[in-house]
Amino acid sequence: MSVLVVIPARFASTRYPGKPLVALKGADGSQKTLIERSWLAAKAAGGVDRVVVATDDTRIRDVAQGFGAEVVMTSSDCRNGTERCAEALAALGDNYDIVVNLQGDAPLTPAWFVEELVAGLRAAPQFDVATPVLRTHGAALNGFLEDRRAGRVGGTTAVFAADKRALYFSKEVIPYRGKTYGDDDETPVFHHVGVYAYRPAALARYVAAQPSILEELEGLEQLRFLDIGAPVLCVEVEARGRAFWELNNPEDVPRIETMLFQMGVN
Incomplete structure (x- = not known):
């Protein structure tokens, strides 16, 4: 099965305008933009045939082409990354079996997340879409709760059935927990990682x-798949000691830079 990775990126983010071009300092003090770090994360995944950046902004295009990325220009009418992936696929030709959406705000995405996501979709033909979930420990969960108390979105959580079929995704911390957890405790909360693998027919x-009502309320594009009855597979992945955080708010920049330093990523 041929695999295309699309990195959707737009300048006019509601929460953080210009986010793809924000510079992030690596372990050696060198700076790379968020979009370059996300592109490097995509390029590190095995079994991928092609990686492209999809944007409607010439500033992002110019920066991406400057570090060697292939860029597909898409319209400003795309309402989210999934729609941008569909438009990029149409521009490139429908010649891929699986399209991966590695969102441009997830520069710490480990290569094996993408690899296991693609493998999961290949092995489960009854599913149209796959997305990774990561079981949280207390430290991450408590960080999510702290962000919510401060009015910030610290991460998206997911709940799923026994067969790993997604039941719901939320920016609130779900499911309900009747206890608190120590930093090293395993919890029943799963962090949804912002990566998707689609079959082209599902994109169509x-x-x-x-857009569904829940999609608009939560601001989560994947809820449209649940609304139209497209089965979404939650692939549980392991962190393997790697820290993971998405860049959702300006406050996340120092967090991610600290993680880059700890991992020795330049």
């Missing part, structure tokens, strides 16, 4: 549908 169904 997605863009043909209107």
Whole structure:
């Protein structure tokens, strides 16, 4: 199965305008933009045939081409990354079996997340979409709760059935927990990692549908798949000692830079 990775990136983010071009300092003090670090994360994954950046902004295009990325220009009408992936696929030609959406705000995505996601979708033909989930320990969960108390989105959580079929995703911390957890305790909360693998037919169904009420309320594009009845596979992945955090707010920059330093990523 041929695999295309698309990194959707837009300048006009509501929460953090210009986010793809924010500079992040690595372990050696050198700075790379968020979009370059996300591109490097995509390029590190095995079994990928092609990686492209999809954007509607010439500033992002110029920076991405400057560090060697292939860029596909998409329209400003795309409402989210999934729609941008569908438009990029149409521009490139529908010649891929699996399309991976590695969102441009996830520069710490380990290569094995992408590899295991693709493997999961290949092995489960009954699913249209796959996305990784990571069981949280107390430290991460408590960070999510602290962010919510401060009015910030610290991460998206997921709940799923016994067969790993997604039941819901939320920016609130779900499911309900009747206890508190120490930093090293394993918890029942799963962090949804912002990566998706789609079959092209699922992308076509997605863009043909209107945004769902839940999608608009939560601001989570994947909820449209649940609304139209497209089965979403949650692939549980292991951190293997790697820290993971998405860049959602300006406050996340020092967190990510600290993680880059700890991992020795330049």
